[in-house]
Amino acid sequence: MLEAVRRAVDAFARLPGVGRRSAERIAYRLARDPSGRLAREVVDAVEGLCAGTALCPLCGRVTESGRDACRLCADPDRDPALLCVVEQPEDIERIEETGAFRGRYHALMGKLSPARGEGVRQLRLRRLVERVQAEPVREILLALNADVESDATCAFLRDMLAPGGVRVTRLAHGIPAGSGVSYADPVTLSRAVRSRQDV
Numbered sequence: 001m002l003e004a005v006r007r008a009v010d011a012f013a014r015l016p017g018v019g020r021r022s023a024e025r026i027a028y029r030l031a032r033d034p035s036g037r038l039a040r041e042v043v044d045a046v047e048g049l050c051a052g053t054a055l056c057p058l059c060g061r062v063t064e065s066g067r068d069a070c071r072l073c074a075d076p077d078r079d080p081a082l083l084c085v086v087e088q089p090e091d092i093e094r095i096e097e098t099g100a101f102r103g104r105y106h107a108l109m110g111k112l113s114p115a116r117g118e119g120v121r122q123l124r125l126r127r128l129v130e131r132v133q134a135e136p137v138r139e140i141l142l143a144l145n146a147d148v149e150s151d152a153t154c155a156f157l158r159d160m161l162a163p164g165g166v167r168v169t170r171l172a173h174g175i176p177a178g179s180g181v182s183y184a185d186p187v188t189l190s191r192a193v194r195s196r197q198d199v
């Protein structure tokens, strides 16, 4: 394999959901286009994405760069007493699509995962505690995935948050095990939000 191809494959394979085989297919697809048009479109899109977006400093949602808060955090019609904690920014979009939740969000940027070296310090936990203290939060809905690491993260968050007198709930069962919020269909997710349970 040419050094330039290998470098591209290494980079693509770091993206979520892209294995080495898929990374190779992408690299060769781009390399075989003599006009380079597809490659330029991809590069332009990635540059636009990086330059035009930022994470909302409050909830962690991907938003337009240069904003103090995303549209959801700035919306006065959202219920400030309800806070939904998710693992990844894109999970916010999935739950918004259901229309079943009218509170605010907080993305952790991961979950407790010793295998991947994600611990308490890697997650946006301090910011979460600050928000719970500063905002009139009465219920925290843990909308995490359905796997062992997410379960451990849920237990950790419950122990951290519940002593403060806030009600801690969790999505009802029904999210497919191992797949998570990002892949759950809207009907299942909506049902899981509406019939959430105390933890």
Ligand SMILES: [Zn+2]
Pocket: 056, 057, 058, 059, 060, 061, 069, 070, 071, 072, 073, 074
């Ligand atoms: Zn926000």
